[in-house]
Amino acid sequence: MANILIGVTGSISAYKIADVTSELTKQGHAVQIILTQSGAQFVSPLVLETLSGRPVKSALFGPGISGTEHIDLARWADLFVVAPASANTIAKIALGLADDLLTTVALATEAPLLVAPAMNTVMWEKPITQQHAETLKARGVGFIDPASGILACGEVGVGKLAPVATIVAEVNAAAAPEPSLAGKRVLITAGPTTTPIDAVRYITNHSTGRMGAAMAEEALRRGAEVRYVLGIDKGVVRPAPPRGAGERLSLVEVRTAEEMAEAALRFLPEVDGVIATAAVMDYRVASPASGKLKRASEPVSLDMVPSTDVLGALKARANGQWFLGFAAETDDVEANGRGKLERKELDFLFANPVARAGEASQTGFAVSTNGGTLLRRDGDDIALPVTSKAELARRIWDIIA
DSSP states (O other): OOEEEEEEOSOGGGGGHHHHHHHHHHTTOEEEEEEOTTGGGTSOHHHHHHHHSSOOBOOSSSTTOOTTHHHHHHHHOSEEEEEEEOHHHHHHHHHTOOOSHHHHHHHHOOSOEEEEEOOOHHHHHSHHHHHHHHHHHHTTOEEOOOEEEEOTTSOEEEEEOOOHHHHHHHHHHHHSOOOTTTTOEEEEEESBOOEESSSSOEEOOSOOSHHHHHHHHHHHHTTOEEEEEEEOOTTOOOOOOOTTOGGGEEEEEEOSHHHHHHHHHHHGGGOSEEEEOOBOOSEEESSOOSSOOOOOSSOOOOOEEEOOOHHHHHHHTOSSOEEEEEEEESSSHHHHHHHHHHHTTOSEEEEEEOOOTTOOOSSSTTSSEEEEEEEESSSOOEEEEEEEHHHHHHHHHHHHO
């Protein structure tokens, strides 16, 4: 069962969410309601609190509300459902606006988002509303299409909230996808590696491991067992397994490329496939000082030698496993990615641009979004637009699973 966050906006059909909440709760889901000010004009908070067993959330600020409640709700949710979704709320989410609790949580969460529109036919069919809907769909947001019939205003057309049974079925499908990876074991390397200079200093890169964590969480959500080797540093992101999946995650933390290769090779014989998201340092300091190097007025040189090629070591010892590599490039992204795919004899490689020094980017290190091209040894390349790393992981798994 899942943590279902339901955002209720202003629509006469808001009362139907009482039945949705009741049914989902009976099925064993944990349901938390966020009710907008407009939504509260159509359905009582007390009704939704009684049926969900949880206090309805409405305010972004106020007595008893912590400054991080929107983050807590965003992280709690396994699925975020906006139903009914007004034209106004759809527009705000599409544009990234966050002026109330619902839209702030929508911007903060990495949980899958499911939207059930409800409005007058003219409003639904307006080009701007359809444009916002298409924008969200392109980002991986699921839509429960509105039904056709007699609307609250007496007109007939498309715009009615989908039937309760349809919403419940769609929520269940999104919250508990088919276990397409059940019985499969996957090895994932993630995060940065480091190379020590002396007892207190080291060299690393900007990776936080967020992409690897997203790939692991999605694999766990689909039923796989995950062997996870994580290079750790300040700010690194660890996978947050879906409820009930924690026992299927085995995590080993390392620092250097050599430690990562050793740990990953131990896991290799028991897995079906390898996903190498780790940003491994290509060079290491040949002879780190055992103590702390003291400041000097003269320049200091470091002797750098090639570090262990983690992915190469795994591929050399492979016995039938499939391989997905990642390549972060500043120049000629697809060409360099294709070269790595062929050189290391991988099955797939995701190539994405990263920012040059002093620049910012929506893709690559230390950001929550990513996009690029999935290169395939056997098949056409697939362009994947910039989206959250969680959604990108879902799309990649859809292709390779």
